[in-house]
Amino acid sequence: MSEPSPLKGRHRWLTNMSTVAVGLGIGLASAYAAVVLDFPPGTRLAFGVILVVVSIIANTLGDGYEQRRLLTLRKLGDGHLPATPEHLVLAAREAMAQPDLSFWLSFIFLSLGALVTSVAWAAVTDVPALVAARVGLIGLVLSPLTATLALLVSIPRARIVLRELVKAGLPVTELYAGVPVGFVLRRRLMIFSVVAVLSPTALLIDLGLWRLRALLDGLVAAPDAAAMQAVSAAQQGQGLMPIVGLVVLMIVVVSLSAWLSGSILGDPLKELAAETERLARGEHGEPRFIPGEHETFAAAGAIASMESELMALLGRLGHAARGLTGATSSLSEGQLPAAARRADQRQSLDATSATTFELARSARDIAVNAHRVSELARQTLAAARAGRDSADGFLAAMGQVREGNQAIADSVVRLNKRVQQVGRIIEFINGIADKSDLLALNAELEGNKAGEVGRGFSLVAAEMRRLAESVMQSTREIGRLIEEIRDATNAAVMATEAGVKATDAGAALAQKVGLGLSSIVEFANQSSDAMQSISLATAQQQQGTDQLVGAMADILRSTEATAAASQDMVAAHDQLLSLGRDLEQTVERYQVTR
Amino acid sequence: MLIEGVVLCRVGDDRLAVRAREVTAFEIADGTGLYAGVGFDPRAVTPHDARLLRTAGGGLVVDSVEVHAEQVRWLPVPGVLARAWGGALSGFIEAGGALWPLVSLERLPRVEVAP
Numbered sequence: 001m002s003e004p005s006p007l008k009g010r011h012r013w014l015t016n017m018s019t020v021a022v023g024l025g026i027g028l029a030s031a032y033a034a035v036v037l038d039f040p041p042g043t044r045l046a047f048g049v050i051l052v053v054v055s056i057i058a059n060t061l062g063d064g065y066e067q068r069r070l071l072t073l074r075k076l077g078d079g080h081l082p083a084t085p086e087h088l089v090l091a092a093r094e095a096m097a098q099p100d101l102s103f104w105l106s107f108i109f110l111s112l113g114a115l116v117t118s119v120a121w122a123a124v125t126d127v128p129a130l131v132a133a134r135v136g137l138i139g140l141v142l143s144p145l146t147a148t149l150a151l152l153v154s155i156p157r158a159r160i161v162l163r164e165l166v167k168a169g170l171p172v173t174e175l176y177a178g179v180p181v182g183f184v185l186r187r188r189l190m191i192f193s194v195v196a197v198l199s200p201t202a203l204l205i206d207l208g209l210w211r212l213r214a215l216l217d218g219l220v221a222a223p224d225a226a227a228m229q230a231v232s233a234a235q236q237g238q239g240l241m242p243i244v245g246l247v248v249l250m251i252v253v254v255s256l257s258a259w260l261s262g263s264i265l266g267d268p269l270k271e272l273a274a275e276t277e278r279l280a281r282g283e284h285g286e287p288r289f290i291p292g293e294h295e296t297f298a299a300a301g302a303i304a305s306m307e308s309e310l311m312a313l314l315g316r317l318g319h320a321a322r323g324l325t326g327a328t329s330s331l332s333e334g335q336l337p338a339a340a341r342r343a344d345q346r347q348s349l350d351a352t353s354a355t356t357f358e359l360a361r362s363a364r365d366i367a368v369n370a371h372r373v374s375e376l377a378r379q380t381l382a383a384a385r386a387g388r389d390s391a392d393g394f395l396a397a398m399g400q401v402r403e404g405n406q407a408i409a410d411s412v413v414r415l416n417k418r419v420q421q422v423g424r425i426i427e428f429i430n431g432i433a434d435k436s437d438l439l440a441l442n443a444e445l446e447g448n449k450a451g452e453v454g455r456g457f458s459l460v461a462a463e464m465r466r467l468a469e470s471v472m473q474s475t476r477e478i479g480r481l482i483e484e485i486r487d488a489t490n491a492a493v494m495a496t497e498a499g500v501k502a503t504d505a506g507a508a509l510a511q512k513v514g515l516g517l518s519s520i521v522e523f524a525n526q527s528s529d530a531m532q533s534i535s536l537a538t539a540q541q542q543q544g545t546d547q548l549v550g551a552m553a554d555i556l557r558s559t560e561a562t563a564a565a566s567q568d569m570v571a572a573h574d575q576l577l578s579l580g581r582d583l584e585q586t587v588e589r590y591q592v593t594r
Numbered sequence: 595m596l597i598e599g600v601v602l603c604r605v606g607d608d609r610l611a612v613r614a615r616e617v618t619a620f621e622i623a624d625g626t627g628l629y630a631g632v633g634f635d636p637r638a639v640t641p642h643d644a645r646l647l648r649t650a651g652g653g654l655v656v657d658s659v660e661v662h663a664e665q666v667r668w669l670p671v672p673g674v675l676a677r678a679w680g681g682a683l684s685g686f687i688e689a690g691g692a693l694w695p696l697v698s699l700e701r702l703p704r705v706e707v708a709p
Binding site for chain 2: 442445448459
């Protein structure tokens with residue numbers, strides 16, 4: 001089970017004292033009325049009842065309104081809201097606004113309550129209107145005094161609530177920054193003074209006038225001097241005790257108000273003085289909360305902010321002082337062997353200068369070589385491109401050769417077909433010649449059989465047969481030629497096919513060569529670009545090394561000047577070291593507590 | 595004795611002659627006649643351009659033929675060979691400076707040749 005919040009019930013506790021103050025004001029007004037008013041018979045009870053009812057209603061309404069204005073504080077106390085800085089700041093605003101709220105609620109409800117009571121009393125009884133109006137007047141006169149008292153008694157409790165909010169986790173700096181401040185102290189003091197003076201004065205004037213009027217009425221109504229003497233004696237017989245008591249009560253109330261206002265104004269000033277003295281003694285820590293209102297609240301916030309800034313400043317100043325002392329000490333210690341170091345530095349600079357000259361010469365050689373290599377790379381790139389173009393041309397030529405071979409092969413195939421057709425024709429001719437030979441042979445046979453008569457016929461037939469044999473001989477010769485042509489064309493076909501294959505192989509090889517040369521061109525291009533970049537870089541490097549040589553000469557000259565200046569720096573460092581130690585001792589006097 | 599009207603035939607390197615009157619016609623060999631090559635061996639292959647000497651009773655296939663119109667001298671068959679080969683050898687003739695055996699086609703032994 002969680003522990004109850006220390007803020008629990010603080011919203012109601014904060015408004016209790018204003019209720020007490022209002023009750024005190026009503027009691028004072030009632031006492032005054034009882035002393036100075038001439039209650040007609042039978043009206044006193046009605047007056048009391050009306051006063052009680054109106055007081056209860058006014059107090060209920062005022063208290064309800066106050067509780068609604070303390071909603072965040074109530075939720076924090078009940079645990080319905082987490083104690084975040086935002087919620088705590090809202091609760092602080094509510095608590096700080098509560099005294100002013102009590103003032104105005106007390107003033108309004110007392111004034112209205114007095115008027116309502118007087119009207120209601122006149123309505124329900126036969127009390128004279130003047131008497132009833134005096135009741136309202138008494139309420140109006142005492143309401144500012146009562147409201148001031150409610151304000152003064154509420155402020156201490158509001159301060160306690162603020163302290164508890166700070167304990168609950170509200171950062172002091174956020175409290176000061178999150179609550180708006182109005183500078184109203186002058187107006188408040190003036191109002192308090194006026195109220196403290198005018199309210200009792202008005203009551204005393206009222207009392208005096210009322211008694212004077214009663215005396216004059218008695219004297220006017222007296223028929224003779226003896227009656228007037230009796231009226232005067234009766235007036236004196238009433239005594240001064242009620243008036244004295246009333247005056248004493250007023251003095252007590254006014255004194256109490258003055259004491260409370262002085263305490264409310266003086267306590268924060270006393271704490272602020274103590275806080276300021278603590279700061280003056282150099283005792284610094286986290287900002288403390290000093291409760292106050294308006295100007296005192298603003299002053300406390302300003303001091304807290306100043307303390308916070310001062311802490312940070314002292315921290316940085318102490319760090320800087322220690323750093324300054326350490327750095328100055330190191331610098332001074334470093335200056336002691338400065339003479340020896342300068343000699344070494346001079347030797348190092350001489351050696352560095354010689355190395356720089358050598359570096360410049362090497363850079364020039366590198367630049368020349370890089371330019372030469374770049375030119376070679378460019379020529380290599382051009383040669384590779386020419387080779388690639390040649391390979392492309394060779395590939396195209398191989399394609400043409402392949403197409404030519406293919407055309408030759410096609411032509412030879414067609415020729416072979418034609419030769420075969422010729423062979424068939426020759427065979428046909430040979431067949432005809434063979435039949436002609438056979439026919440001539442039979443004709444010769446028949447002529448021979450016919451004897452002398454057929455001799456001529458046989459001679460013609462023999463001649464025809466020789467012709468046929470000549471034809472057959474020729475066709476055989478043609479057949480041999482056709483065979484030779486066929487063999488030749490077959491060989492040609494095979495040769496062209498082999499040529500096509502060789503051309504394809506050559507084209508593939510040329511394509512590979514072309515691809516290889518393209519890669520070589522690409523690499524040569526990259527090499528050429530790289531070499532050009534290297535050439536440019538080496539040229540820039542050469543310029544840089546030339547500038548470095550010049551800079552080294554400048555450094556040599558400035559080293560001489562630095563040697564003279566360092567002597568002056570030693571003296572300046574000694575003075576700076578002394579100042580740093582003084583500053584560190586000064587800062588150490590402030591005690592920073594956290 | 596001189597005779598005329600002979601047909602000179604060549605079969606391979608051999609030669610023979612027949613009387614023209616015994617031949618009715620010359621035809622392209624169609625496989626029906628007896629081939630005279632390799633000593634009338636029936637297993638001998640007939641060339642495709644061989645000639646068939648068609649006779650009344652059959653035919654003789656030779657490689658080539660030539661009708662000889664001139665008169666040639668006939669030499670009779672020696673008696674020892676008069677009845678040899680069925681009496682088909684009728685003698686020899688002299689033509690072109692060479693002797694040619696004269697064969698009687700009518701007396702050649704019948705050899706059945708498959709078509």
